[in-house]
Amino acid sequence: MSTDDTTTETGESTSNCGAATTSESACGASGSSDSSPSCGASESTEERVGSTVDDFDADPGKLTAVGLGPGEPEGMTERATAALGDAEHIVGYTTYIDLIPDDVTDDAEEIYDTPMCGEVSRTEEAVDRALAGNDVAIVGSGDPNVYALAGLALEIVESKGATASALDFEVVPGVPAAQSCGARLGAPLVNDSVSVSLSDHLTPMPEIESRLHAVAGEGFTIAIYNPWSRKRRENFRKACEILLAHRDEDTPVGIVHGASRDDEEVEITTLGELESYGETDLVDMTTTVVVGNEDTYVFDGRMVTPRGYETKYDY
Numbered sequence: 001m002s003t004d005d006t007t008t009e010t011g012e013s014t015s016n017c018g019a020a021t022t023s024e025s026a027c028g029a030s031g032s033s034d035s036s037p038s039c040g041a042s043e044s045t046e047e048r049v050g051s052t053v054d055d056f057d058a059d060p061g062k063l064t065a066v067g068l069g070p071g072e073p074e075g076m077t078e079r080a081t082a083a084l085g086d087a088e089h090i091v092g093y094t095t096y097i098d099l100i101p102d103d104v105t106d107d108a109e110e111i112y113d114t115p116m117c118g119e120v121s122r123t124e125e126a127v128d129r130a131l132a133g134n135d136v137a138i139v140g141s142g143d144p145n146v147y148a149l150a151g152l153a154l155e156i157v158e159s160k161g162a163t164a165s166a167l168d169f170e171v172v173p174g175v176p177a178a179q180s181c182g183a184r185l186g187a188p189l190v191n192d193s194v195s196v197s198l199s200d201h202l203t204p205m206p207e208i209e210s211r212l213h214a215v216a217g218e219g220f221t222i223a224i225y226n227p228w229s230r231k232r233r234e235n236f237r238k239a240c241e242i243l244l245a246h247r248d249e250d251t252p253v254g255i256v257h258g259a260s261r262d263d264e265e266v267e268i269t270t271l272g273e274l275e276s277y278g279e280t281d282l283v284d285m286t287t288t289v290v291v292g293n294e295d296t297y298v299f300d301g302r303m304v305t306p307r308g309y310e311t312k313y314d315y
Contacts, residue, residue: 051128053162058133060167061088063126065144065153066137067174070260073101075175083172084108087137091126093118096139120156123149127156130167143176147197147225178223181256181288184266186302188254188290192220198235199226205235212239216246221296221305224289228278236283240275243291247271252298254290257282268298 053060064083069075084090084104090097094113097105105111112129114122126138144150150171157167182189194215198208215222222243228236243251249272257265265282271291277283296305309315 050124052160053131056131060162061130061132061134061136062168062170063130063153064137064170064172065150066139066172067143068096068099068139068141069175070177070180071099071141072260075180075260077174080172080174084137086135088135089129090137090139091122091129092139093122096141099141100139119149119152123152124156127153127160131160131162143174144171146176146195177225177259177288180259181254182290184256184259185254185268185290186304188221188292188296188303188305190307191305193223194220195223195225197225198232198239200232200235209238209242212242216243219293221293222291224291226285227287227289228283229285233278236278237275243271247294252292252296252303254303255282255287257284257287259288268301268303
């Protein structure tokens, strides 16, 4: 499962913080995702923070970045459920809002959601609602610190001249995609591992390629986020080429599509076969690919990366 909003989706959202249009929030935030170009390209450099802390008369409220985990209600932590239950306003990408159980969203005073590519506008909306004195939760799948919006929220708070302590900012962690997908595959991540996103929406592809070369040449298990989209087919092909330059084609690779969601699919293949999956429905933006290291093997349909116990203990 991915946490990166980089594919095109249409839809509307309405700010309930005093505004009733899709283009502007009375809180001072730009509330429309239409200010972003088609996803996969860099976001418009003309988009700017629309308000400062001086525009709000109320004492600042609370902003909580909440990780929803893999997608199933059972995958949410009790702390996440409690934070959402306490929030007066819940803000997020429409698909992620839909993952929250109805009995939680029904208790919220207001829900504000935007379609794909509205991450800047909805994060500013969440900050502005908190500056206006509300208890606000901004949600994302997985963990807020893994290719998600916790960092953006703090950057926007800073740009408005506020402080995180005055706003009472908090991060509620969730189960990241790498861990939830690793659990579906067996035990591929029990030794040193890294994650790399193939989305060049915010990171230039030459930097991504450089990072892949660096980690593929070491003994890391690699979790690949955002492996494929209609606009980024070449990124996936290039990643497979780089990995094969450093690792044997028989290296086990796990592919998990839609972990813990209704369309979940799990498959274990080899690095030599990985590129062929790029043209299938199995690999898309909700997929995480786990590439084993030189010690990873497949046992009874499960990936295993030894931790090193076998070198010190008899069992």
